[in-house]
Amino acid sequence: MPSPLEKDIVNSIKKMLTKNGAWVVKTHGSIHTAGLPDLLVCYQGQFIGMEVKRPETRHTVTMRQQAFLDAIEAAGGTVGVVTSVEEALSLL
Numbered sequence: 001m002p003s004p005l006e007k008d009i010v011n012s013i014k015k016m017l018t019k020n021g022a023w024v025v026k027t028h029g030s031i032h033t034a035g036l037p038d039l040l041v042c043y044q045g046q047f048i049g050m051e052v053k054r055p056e057t058r059h060t061v062t063m064r065q066q067a068f069l070d071a072i073e074a075a076g077g078t079v080g081v082v083t084s085v086e087e088a089l090s091l092l
Contacts (some may be wrong), residue, residue, distance in 0.1 A: 003054050009050040010038055010052045014084030017041055037072070037079065043092050047077040050091065055083045
């Protein structure tokens with residue numbers, strides 16, 4: 001069975017986070033925002049950047065994506081590459 005599409009994973013994670021009281025913004029790639037994590041989340045006072053990937057593409061984070069994840073982490077936020085609702089929950 002093929003894994004779900006990335007957009008379906010994003011939608012499932014966003015729904016779960018919102019249901020659990022998180023503020024969530026889905027970013028949309030453009031020339032100005034390329035590399036931003038797919039989901040920007042604030043949960044119980046913590047800022048979280050989530051880069052969402054399909055399981056088979058987990059290790060395909062671009063240099064620009066990694067730079068944004070590193071910058072968020074350096075500023076005190078939490079970051080992660082997630083492939084499922086369960087992995088997203090583990091970041092909370």
